[in-house]
Amino acid sequence: NTKKKILQHKIRVFCRLRPMNRNEAGQGGTAFVEKIDDYSVSVETPRGLREFQFDKVFGAEASQDEVFQDTSLIQSVIDGYNVCIFAYGQTGSGKTFTMVGDKDQRNPGIMPRSFNAIFDITRENSSKFEFKQVSAYMLELYNDRLQDLFISQAAEAQAQTQPSSQTRRVEIKRTRKGVVFAQGAETKEASSAQELYALFQQACANRHIAATMNVESSRSHLIVVIMVESRNLTNGSISTGKLSLVDLAGSERAAKTGAKDHQLKEANSINKSLSALGDVISALSADLPHVPYRNSKLTQYATRVKAITNNAQRNVESKEIAQLKEVIMKLKSGLTVDDGDV
Numbered sequence: 001n002t003k004k005k006i007l008q009h010k011i012r013v014f015c016r017l018r019p020m021n022r023n024e025a026g027q028g029g030t031a032f033v034e035k036i037d038d039y040s041v042s043v044e045t046p047r048g049l050r051e052f053q054f055d056k057v058f059g060a061e062a063s064q065d066e067v068f069q070d071t072s073l074i075q076s077v078i079d080g081y082n083v084c085i086f087a088y089g090q091t092g093s094g095k096t097f098t099m100v101g102d103k104d105q106r107n108p109g110i111m112p113r114s115f116n117a118i119f120d121i122t123r124e125n126s127s128k129f130e131f132k133q134v135s136a137y138m139l140e141l142y143n144d145r146l147q148d149l150f151i152s153q154a155a156e157a158q159a160q161t162q163p164s165s166q167t168r169r170v171e172i173k174r175t176r177k178g179v180v181f182a183q184g185a186e187t188k189e190a191s192s193a194q195e196l197y198a199l200f201q202q203a204c205a206n207r208h209i210a211a212t213m214n215v216e217s218s219r220s221h222l223i224v225v226i227m228v229e230s231r232n233l234t235n236g237s238i239s240t241g242k243l244s245l246v247d248l249a250g251s252e253r254a255a256k257t258g259a260k261d262h263q264l265k266e267a268n269s270i271n272k273s274l275s276a277l278g279d280v281i282s283a284l285s286a287d288l289p290h291v292p293y294r295n296s297k298l299t300q301y302a303t304r305v306k307a308i309t310n311n312a313q314r315n316v317e318s319k320e321i322a323q324l325k326e327v328i329m330k331l332k333s334g335l336t337v338d339d340g341d342v
């Protein structure tokens, strides 16, 4: 019931306050955002104190586990729903800490915890479901270009120098049913949380970093997508749930750093896509008839949200359709089809 209630809400917005770091505390800084209760914060603005409401507010003392338990909907992914969690906030506000965790992974964030939870929950459900596949693709949106993070920049640069080779472009497409997918992105299978984490590390190693700035800062949007395909052992239906985890790049860099040239280009493209995302969220929450998804690659990726606003739908195929698809696949691959298949 709780899960159903959660899924009825099109978008849930959480607010997390991070503790002051040593520098800030050393300079005698004071917090200008205060948690009032579990659902509201007050912010000091030039025009006085303002209050903002959220579905939940996590104070500076909130642990990574608490945030994960309250935000993640892994069971829903296993049940065949599409779930997207993204972190939005200004540079240094704690997006990467929340989504990925700290560097030495002493405090893992939502991504590594999700990897573990997917395999833990599939194990717990193994008497009811046969888990056919867990697969993932990982992308970076940098300067308005989608980059497949399973392909290293060096490999891509080399491919571009060879006249005969065609560089694979990743494009956001939609199926007739409105399901968003990344065409051209390499999908890799994982059979354990460790394997999934290894894929994630490989992807992170291929990201762009502007060396002259704070190297820990994300200069691009990181998109990690995990698909879980399972067969219900009672009725034979097949469902494919999708979990999209997005660590957005920080905003406000251009003004603060006096960035030049390619760094300015980075900052502009980050701000453009974040502002397009802001427009989409405003339109969705105001129930406007037109939602400007097409204004940036980042928001094209979010088009599925429109469907969730009306009715959360599971990606389930009946036993019959699943069987027919299997037969077609076998026929295509030249395998023989016996009576039991049809």
Ligand SMILES: Nc1ncnc2c1ncn2[C@@H]1O[C@H](COP(=O)(O)OP(=O)(O)OP(=O)(O)O)[C@@H](O)[C@H]1O
Pocket: 017, 018, 019, 021, 060, 089, 090, 091, 092, 093, 094, 095, 096, 097, 098, 102, 216, 217, 218, 219, 248, 249, 250, 251
């Ligand atoms: N809840 C928290 N508890 C302890 N430390 C935190 C917390 N949130 C963030 N930090 C620390 O604050 C610093 C900045 O956080 P983080 O890198 O996650 O910011 P960000 O929003 O991802 O920034 P950018 O947009 O520049 O990538 C990091 O050193 C991180 O470890």
